[in-house]
Amino acid sequence: MDEPQVCAACGQPAAFAQDELPLCPACLQAMIDRPLPRWLYVTAAIIGLIVLLALLKFPASLGAEIAFERGKRAEAARNYPLAEQQYAIVVKRFPSSTLALARLGIASYRAGDIVMTIDCYDKLRGRESSDKVIIEFNAMMSELEQKLEQQQVHGGQEL
Numbered sequence: 001m002d003e004p005q006v007c008a009a010c011g012q013p014a015a016f017a018q019d020e021l022p023l024c025p026a027c028l029q030a031m032i033d034r035p036l037p038r039w040l041y042v043t044a045a046i047i048g049l050i051v052l053l054a055l056l057k058f059p060a061s062l063g064a065e066i067a068f069e070r071g072k073r074a075e076a077a078r079n080y081p082l083a084e085q086q087y088a089i090v091v092k093r094f095p096s097s098t099l100a101l102a103r104l105g106i107a108s109y110r111a112g113d114i115v116m117t118i119d120c121y122d123k124l125r126g127r128e129s130s131d132k133v134i135i136e137f138n139a140m141m142s143e144l145e146q147k148l149e150q151q152q153v154h155g156g157q158e159l
């Protein structure tokens with residue numbers, strides 16, 4: 001006959017064995033009710049903080065990504081004011097992004113917002129890049145320069 005199982009915690013007869021650890025009902029209940037160890041709270045707090053930081057950071061870059069896609073679509077549809085607005089969101093999130101600045105500069109030029117175009121030009125000046133977007137931007141800038149020169153020839157009058 002098997003030895004009667006005793007509670008591993010208090011030595012009283014165990015009412016049932018849970019896996020390999022026999023416990024009496026009182027000790028089993030106490031184990032279930034036992035507060036979680038402190039390290040678990042600390043770990044949970046750290047994980048919570050990391051998740052919170054990721055959530056705070058993520059929508060911004062995700063938002064910029066969505067704005068960039070919207071900007072490209074608006075540009076393709078020749079809705080340049082909307083494209084400028086969307087690219088401005090991207091530049092706000094990634095102020096040093098060559099691609100974002102160049103697209104904003106091009107869209108603002110097409111939208112007639114020359115102040116913004118010049119601002120983007122200033123920020124992009126001196127950047128070494130053989131990117132397609134920089135070539136496009138430079139072509140747009142020489143187009144703008146030509147227009148400005150023509151305006152000067154005509155005494156600054158609007159054509």
Ligand SMILES: [Zn+2]
Pocket residue numbers: 007008009010011012023024025026027028
């Ligand atoms: Zn017990």
